[in-house]
Amino acid sequence: MNRELEKMFLKAGQSDRAYTKDVWYKIIDSLLDDFQKFIGCTFDRNSESEISLDIEYPLSPGFATWIWTPEKEKQEIISPSQLWLTLVNNDLLKIDNKNSRSSIKWSGVMGGQMAGMEKDNKIYDVFYAGITIFLFDPVSEKRLYLESGESLLEFLFHPQSNDCAQWVSLGWCKDVYGEWEDVDSF
Secondary structure, X not given: OOHHXXXXXXXXXXXXXXXXHHHHHHHHHHHHHHHHHHHOOOOEEOOHHHXXXXXXXXXXXXXXXXEEXXXXXXXXXXXXXXXXXXXXXXXXXXXXXXXXXXXXXXXXXXXEEEEEEEXXXXXXXXXXXXXXXXXXXXXXXXXXXXXXXXXXXXXEEEEOOOXXXXXXXXXXXXXXXXXXXXXXXX
Protein backbone atom coordinates (compact mmCIF):
# COMPACT_ATOMS: atom_id res chain seq x y z
CA MET A 1 0.00 0.00 0.00
CA ASN A 2 1.15 3.52 -0.69
CA ARG A 3 2.94 4.51 2.55
CA GLU A 4 1.36 7.99 2.74
CA LEU A 5 -2.15 6.53 2.34
CA GLU A 6 -1.32 3.77 4.82
CA LYS A 7 -0.34 6.39 7.42
CA MET A 8 -3.62 8.22 6.79
CA PHE A 9 -5.53 4.94 7.12
CA LEU A 10 -3.86 4.14 10.44
CA LYS A 11 -4.66 7.66 11.78
CA ALA A 12 -8.29 7.72 10.58
CA GLY A 13 -10.78 8.71 13.26
CA GLN A 14 -8.14 10.16 15.57
CA SER A 15 -8.71 13.81 14.70
CA ASP A 16 -11.63 16.22 14.50
CA ARG A 17 -10.53 16.95 10.93
CA ALA A 18 -12.28 14.61 8.50
CA TYR A 19 -10.70 13.25 5.34
CA THR A 20 -12.38 14.30 2.11
CA LYS A 21 -14.29 11.84 -0.09
CA ASP A 22 -11.42 11.92 -2.58
CA VAL A 23 -8.91 10.93 0.10
CA TRP A 24 -11.16 8.06 1.25
CA TYR A 25 -11.57 6.85 -2.35
CA LYS A 26 -7.78 6.79 -2.73
CA ILE A 27 -7.38 4.89 0.56
CA ILE A 28 -10.05 2.35 -0.43
CA ASP A 29 -8.58 1.89 -3.90
CA SER A 30 -5.10 1.40 -2.43
CA LEU A 31 -6.41 -1.17 0.10
CA LEU A 32 -8.09 -3.12 -2.70
CA ASP A 33 -4.97 -2.98 -4.90
CA ASP A 34 -2.95 -4.30 -1.97
CA PHE A 35 -5.50 -7.07 -1.34
CA GLN A 36 -5.28 -8.13 -5.01
CA LYS A 37 -1.54 -8.60 -4.54
CA PHE A 38 -2.14 -10.47 -1.29
CA ILE A 39 -4.53 -13.04 -2.78
CA GLY A 40 -2.78 -13.20 -6.15
CA CYS A 41 -5.75 -12.61 -8.43
CA THR A 42 -7.73 -9.77 -9.94
CA PHE A 43 -11.34 -8.89 -9.15
CA ASP A 44 -13.97 -6.37 -10.14
CA ARG A 45 -15.00 -3.66 -7.69
CA ASN A 46 -17.59 -0.96 -7.12
CA SER A 47 -17.10 2.40 -8.78
CA GLU A 48 -16.62 5.40 -6.49
CA SER A 49 -20.31 6.32 -6.83
CA GLU A 50 -21.27 2.87 -5.49
CA ILE A 51 -19.02 2.93 -2.41
CA SER A 52 -20.88 3.51 0.84
CA LEU A 53 -19.00 6.24 2.73
CA ASP A 54 -19.93 7.47 6.21
CA ILE A 55 -17.62 10.41 6.92
CA GLU A 56 -20.02 12.86 8.53
CA TYR A 57 -18.44 12.32 11.96
CA PRO A 58 -14.62 12.59 11.77
CA LEU A 59 -14.07 10.48 14.92
CA SER A 60 -16.07 7.53 13.57
CA PRO A 61 -15.65 7.23 9.80
CA GLY A 62 -16.73 4.13 7.94
CA PHE A 63 -17.03 2.63 4.48
CA ALA A 64 -18.19 -0.47 2.62
CA THR A 65 -17.66 -1.67 -0.94
CA TRP A 66 -18.17 -4.92 -2.86
CA ILE A 67 -15.67 -6.96 -4.87
CA TRP A 68 -16.33 -10.04 -7.04
CA THR A 69 -14.99 -12.54 -9.57
CA PRO A 70 -14.17 -10.67 -12.80
CA GLU A 71 -16.88 -11.00 -15.46
CA LYS A 72 -14.44 -12.45 -18.00
CA GLU A 73 -13.29 -15.15 -15.54
CA LYS A 74 -16.68 -16.36 -14.28
CA GLN A 75 -16.56 -19.55 -16.36
CA GLU A 76 -12.77 -19.97 -16.37
CA ILE A 77 -10.75 -22.12 -14.01
CA ILE A 78 -9.24 -20.11 -11.16
CA SER A 79 -5.84 -21.43 -10.18
CA PRO A 80 -5.94 -23.48 -6.96
CA SER A 81 -2.47 -22.15 -6.16
CA GLN A 82 -3.92 -18.78 -5.23
CA LEU A 83 -3.54 -18.14 -1.53
CA TRP A 84 -7.17 -17.84 -0.52
CA LEU A 85 -8.38 -20.60 -2.82
CA THR A 86 -5.87 -22.96 -1.23
CA LEU A 87 -7.92 -22.63 1.95
CA VAL A 88 -10.96 -23.85 0.01
CA ASN A 89 -9.25 -26.89 -1.48
CA ASN A 90 -7.89 -28.01 1.89
CA ASP A 91 -11.37 -28.29 3.39
CA LEU A 92 -14.42 -30.35 2.47
CA LEU A 93 -17.03 -28.23 0.74
CA LYS A 94 -20.69 -29.08 0.35
CA ILE A 95 -20.51 -29.03 -3.45
CA ASP A 96 -22.12 -31.08 -6.20
CA ASN A 97 -19.62 -33.80 -7.24
CA LYS A 98 -19.98 -33.03 -10.95
CA ASN A 99 -18.49 -29.54 -10.46
CA SER A 100 -14.82 -28.68 -10.20
CA ARG A 101 -13.74 -27.08 -6.93
CA SER A 102 -11.26 -24.88 -8.79
CA SER A 103 -13.88 -23.00 -10.82
CA ILE A 104 -15.60 -21.40 -7.87
CA LYS A 105 -17.13 -17.93 -8.20
CA TRP A 106 -16.82 -15.51 -5.33
CA SER A 107 -17.86 -12.09 -4.07
CA GLY A 108 -16.94 -10.16 -0.99
CA VAL A 109 -17.38 -6.97 0.93
CA MET A 110 -14.67 -4.75 2.36
CA GLY A 111 -15.64 -2.56 5.28
CA GLY A 112 -13.74 -0.12 7.44
CA GLN A 113 -14.65 1.40 10.79
CA MET A 114 -13.42 2.30 14.24
CA ALA A 115 -12.96 -0.54 16.73
CA GLY A 116 -11.50 -0.98 20.18
CA MET A 117 -8.12 -2.72 20.29
CA GLU A 118 -6.21 -3.80 23.40
CA LYS A 119 -2.53 -2.94 23.67
CA ASP A 120 -0.49 -2.96 26.88
CA ASN A 121 -3.68 -3.65 28.90
CA LYS A 122 -5.34 -0.49 27.54
CA ILE A 123 -8.14 -0.15 25.01
CA TYR A 124 -7.49 2.13 22.04
CA ASP A 125 -9.84 3.12 19.26
CA VAL A 126 -8.24 2.26 15.94
CA PHE A 127 -9.49 2.25 12.38
CA TYR A 128 -9.44 -1.14 10.70
CA ALA A 129 -10.54 -2.70 7.41
CA GLY A 130 -11.68 -6.23 6.79
CA ILE A 131 -12.87 -8.29 3.85
CA THR A 132 -15.45 -11.06 3.98
CA ILE A 133 -15.45 -13.43 0.99
CA PHE A 134 -18.37 -15.67 -0.04
CA LEU A 135 -17.81 -18.64 -2.37
CA PHE A 136 -20.39 -19.89 -4.88
CA ASP A 137 -20.91 -23.05 -6.93
CA PRO A 138 -20.05 -22.21 -10.56
CA VAL A 139 -23.16 -23.92 -11.99
CA SER A 140 -25.97 -23.35 -9.49
CA GLU A 141 -24.41 -20.10 -8.16
CA LYS A 142 -25.51 -21.13 -4.65
CA ARG A 143 -23.31 -20.21 -1.71
CA LEU A 144 -20.84 -22.86 -0.52
CA TYR A 145 -20.38 -24.00 3.07
CA LEU A 146 -17.89 -26.28 4.77
CA GLU A 147 -19.42 -29.44 6.18
CA SER A 148 -18.64 -28.04 9.65
CA GLY A 149 -20.76 -24.91 8.94
CA GLU A 150 -18.16 -22.27 8.12
CA SER A 151 -19.26 -20.14 5.17
CA LEU A 152 -16.98 -17.09 5.07
CA LEU A 153 -13.35 -16.39 4.39
CA GLU A 154 -12.19 -13.45 6.51
CA PHE A 155 -9.24 -11.11 5.96
CA LEU A 156 -8.08 -8.18 8.06
CA PHE A 157 -5.82 -5.24 7.25
CA HIS A 158 -4.00 -5.51 10.55
CA PRO A 159 -1.71 -2.89 12.15
CA GLN A 160 1.72 -4.32 12.96
CA SER A 161 4.11 -3.32 15.74
CA ASN A 162 6.21 -1.24 13.29
CA ASP A 163 3.37 1.25 12.63
CA CYS A 164 2.62 -0.44 9.31
CA ALA A 165 -0.28 -2.67 8.39
CA GLN A 166 -0.71 -5.73 6.22
CA TRP A 167 -3.43 -8.10 5.08
CA VAL A 168 -3.76 -11.30 7.11
CA SER A 169 -6.05 -14.26 6.53
CA LEU A 170 -8.28 -15.31 9.41
CA GLY A 171 -9.36 -18.35 7.37
CA TRP A 172 -12.80 -19.92 7.36
CA CYS A 173 -15.32 -18.45 9.79
CA LYS A 174 -18.93 -19.08 10.74
CA ASP A 175 -21.55 -16.39 10.29
CA VAL A 176 -22.12 -16.36 14.06
CA TYR A 177 -24.67 -13.51 14.08
CA GLY A 178 -26.44 -14.42 10.81
CA GLU A 179 -25.28 -11.14 9.32
CA TRP A 180 -24.75 -12.65 5.85
CA GLU A 181 -27.61 -15.18 5.64
CA ASP A 182 -29.23 -13.25 2.79
CA VAL A 183 -26.13 -13.68 0.59
CA ASP A 184 -27.17 -17.09 -0.71
CA SER A 185 -26.47 -16.86 -4.45
CA PHE A 186 -24.02 -15.10 -6.78
